[in-house]
Amino acid sequence: MIEYDVIQTRGFHNVVRNGEVIGFQFCVRLKQYRGYWLSMIRTEDVFVDGVAYPKDSIVWTIEGTDYTPAQMLGIGNVQWPSSRPATLTVRKPGGLAQGYHDVRFAVRCIHTYLPPRISSDAAFAATPPQYEEKRLLMV
Amino acid sequence: MEGKRTGPKRGVSIFSYWELLDISMDLEDCFKEMQDMGATGIEILANGHVDNYPYPSQDWVDEWFRLCGKYGVTPVEYGHWVDCYLFKGRDLTPQEAYEQLAVDIRLAHRLGFTVMRTKQSVIDDTLTPVTYWSEIIKRALPLAEECNVRMCPEIHGPTRLTDRMVSDFVDFIEKEDTKWFGLNVDFGVFEEMRPSPGRPVFPGYAGPSKPEDILPLMKYVYCCHEKFRHMDEDFAEATIPHQEVIGLLMDKGWDGYLLSEYEGKDKHRYEVVSDQLRRHHIMMKNTLGY
Numbered sequence: 001m002i003e004y005d006v007i008q009t010r011g012f013h014n015v016v017r018n019g020e021v022i023g024f025q026f027c028v029r030l031k032q033y034r035g036y037w038l039s040m041i042r043t044e045d046v047f048v049d050g051v052a053y054p055k056d057s058i059v060w061t062i063e064g065t066d067y068t069p070a071q072m073l074g075i076g077n078v079q080w081p082s083s084r085p086a087t088l089t090v091r092k093p094g095g096l097a098q099g100y101h102d103v104r105f106a107v108r109c110i111h112t113y114l115p116p117r118i119s120s121d122a123a124f125a126a127t128p129p130q131y132e133e134k135r136l137l138m139v
Numbered sequence: 140m141e142g143k144r145t146g147p148k149r150g151v152s153i154f155s156y157w158e159l160l161d162i163s164m165d166l167e168d169c170f171k172e173m174q175d176m177g178a179t180g181i182e183i184l185a186n187g188h189v190d191n192y193p194y195p196s197q198d199w200v201d202e203w204f205r206l207c208g209k210y211g212v213t214p215v216e217y218g219h220w221v222d223c224y225l226f227k228g229r230d231l232t233p234q235e236a237y238e239q240l241a242v243d244i245r246l247a248h249r250l251g252f253t254v255m256r257t258k259q260s261v262i263d264d265t266l267t268p269v270t271y272w273s274e275i276i277k278r279a280l281p282l283a284e285e286c287n288v289r290m291c292p293e294i295h296g297p298t299r300l301t302d303r304m305v306s307d308f309v310d311f312i313e314k315e316d317t318k319w320f321g322l323n324v325d326f327g328v329f330e331e332m333r334p335s336p337g338r339p340v341f342p343g344y345a346g347p348s349k350p351e352d353i354l355p356l357m358k359y360v361y362c363c364h365e366k367f368r369h370m371d372e373d374f375a376e377a378t379i380p381h382q383e384v385i386g387l388l389m390d391k392g393w394d395g396y397l398l399s400e401y402e403g404k405d406k407h408r409y410e411v412v413s414d415q416l417r418r419h420h421i422m423m424k425n426t427l428g429y
Contacts, residue, residue, distance in 0.1 A: 004162050004407060033157035034186035039226050076225045082187050083161040112222045112260035121227060 006031050007105055007134035008085050014095030014138070021095035024048075026136060027085040028105055035079035038062070038072040040110040042121070044129050046090060047104035053090045061087040096138050106131045145394045147385060149423050150180030150215050152364060153188065155401035155416060159409055160188075170210040172413065176420040180215035180396040181207075182256070182362075185243060189250070193242045203250055215396045216254045216323070216362045217247035217288070223260035223269050230260075233274040240279050240290075248286035254362045255283075256323050257290040264341050266298050273311050276320055283319035289361045291323040297341040300328055300352040312359055322356060325364040325400070331378045350383045357393050365397040369404075370418035374425070385426045397423060 003009055011027030030036065043060070046053045060067045062080050066089075080086060088105075106129035111119040153160070153169045160169070166188065173181065186192050190199045207214060221240050223231045231239070240257070247255050259268035259275070269275075276290060283290055298304055305322070312320055328348045332338075353360070365385075367376050375381070385397065399419050405411040 002161050004158075032187075033154055034184050034220070035192060036186075037222060037225055040222065040224070073227055079186065079192060081190075081192065082157075083190075110222075110224050112220060112224045113258050113266075115261060115264045115266070116224075117264060120224070 002029050002083065002085055005134055006132040007103055007136065009134075009136065011085065011087060012101075012103075012136040012138060015089055020093075022093060023089060023091040024096045024138075025087050025089045026103060026105075027087050028107070028132075029085045030080055030082045030107070030109075032082050032109060035081040035083075036109045038067065038075040038078050038080060040112075041072055041080060042108040042110070042124055043069045043072070044106040044108070044131075046088065047131075048090070048096065048101050050102070053092070057091055059089040061089065098138050100135050100137055102133065103136050104131045104133050144429075145392075147388050147393060147427055148180055148396050149176075149178045149420060149427065150182065150213075150396040150398040151176075151178045151416065152182035152184075152216070152218070152398040152400040154182070154184055154218070155399060155406070155412060157184075157187065158407040159412065162407075163409060167206055170206045170212055172416070173212055174210040176417050177424065178399070178420060179211060180213045180398065182216035182218055182364075182396075182398045182400075183214075183250075184218040185246060186219065189246070193246050195246075200249060207251065214251040214253075216256050216291075216398060217243070217250065217252035218256040218258070219243040219247075220258045221260060221275060230269065233271050233278065236271075236275045237278040240275060241282055244279060244282050244286050244288055244290075247288045253288055254321075254323070255288050255290050256293050256362070256364075259292060264297075264343070265302070265304070266295065267304055268292065273307075276311070277315065280315065280317055280319050289319050289321050291321045291361055293323040293325050293364065294328055295325040295364075296327040296330060296332065296347070297344045298328065299345065300324070300348040300356060305356065309356065309359060321359045321361040323362045323364060324353060324356070324360050325366050326379055326381065326384065327364075327366040327402070329379050329384060330366070330368075333378065350380055350387055353384060353387060354391065357388070357391055360393065360395065362395055363388075363397050364400045365419070365423065366400045366402055367415070367419050368402055370415055370422060372418075374418050374422040381422060382426045385423065389427065399423075
């Protein structure tokens with residue numbers, strides 16, 4: 001089961017590596033009627049409790065494989081399926097405190113069937129992305 | 140199965156369920172819905188509905204055929220895209236685009252489909268395909284023949300059936316003398332477009348096609364998206380002349396599937412989508428007589 005909202009309730013955790021909390025993770029789904037090749041996905045900065053986390057510092061895990069946004073731009077033969085959420089890992093030493101956090105997330109895809117006036121890198125540069133917002137509860 | 144019936148037949152594009160699928164419905168639920176309303180043909184969107192697209196496991200493929208058999212559903216149309224804007228800063232070459240298309244042709248064949256809705260990348264507001272579309276298709280004709288699938292661009296509003304784009308497709312078919320490339324007519328081309336929030340505005344749109352505009356194209360049409368936005372409680376829609384167009388297809392002996400495609404409101408609400416599709420199938424059933 002996945003949740004209707006783009007930002008998923010399930011999967012919101014701090015990340016521990018070698019005994020240290022190095023950051024946090026949350027899951028998002030692609031709210032589209034098709035999956036997209038990784039090279040057609042345009043990521044954006046993430047905001048948590050008003051703090052910006054630059055897009056290029058975020059690691060995306062799709063179908064079990066980790067990618068940086070720069071790596072995704074070069075991969076034209078792997079899809080992010082619309083049925084499988086991606087996990088975003090955000091570096092933040094110490095992680096997030098227990099309790100509620102306001103998460104803002106946006107992503108865009110190059111829709112090749114729409115006029116480039118609406119969907120292209122040039123169009124995206126001229127229009128800010130629409131952010132999804134959700135209050136997530138850290139256990 | 141009713142696959143042998145000639146004439147227009149009733150099917151469903153499970154695009155209609157996209158806001159429900161994987162959330163409150165699974166693929167088998169779509170088949171159960173189709174059986175419930177008497178639909179015998181299915182359209183999938185490969186990138187959205189095939190697990191591990193474009194290389195599903197054999198187990199998934201076996202399950203696909205089990206569902207088709209159990210619910211009496213024929214694989215009709217395989218929806219896919221030729222994504223020429225795959226990489227930032229450059230367009231695919233015709234050969235690269237062909238290689239992407241070839242993967243889909245083989246998968247469509249593996250899943251038992253005989254028609255593909257081949258969506259090419261567009262260059263402008265009237266949805267003109269990339270300038271080299273015919274080079275891509277020409278390269279793919281031998282493989283399409285080998286795999287027994289017909290590649291069909293979807294003629295979709297705001298494009299009109301009388302537009303240059305459509306006559307270019309027909310000229311290509313005639314010049315190549317091929318039956319492996321044809322047309323999918325989306326009934327939205329007959330829609331009297333009314334401005335509404337959230338719908339893109341297409342400058343210079345000249346109004347809908349007339350039902351009879353489909354007549355000279357009929358022999359090239361292998362599939363139709365029977366697009367609708369709202370069927371009323373009398374099983375009709377004021378903005379699309381569904382019964383008139385279906386009547387023309389019946390009169391002329393057109394043989395193919397009318398795939399219900401719900402593009403109305405509240406697609407995330409099962410009670411709305413399921414009711415709308417059933418109303419639409421009542422309209423088609425009463426028009427077709429079966």
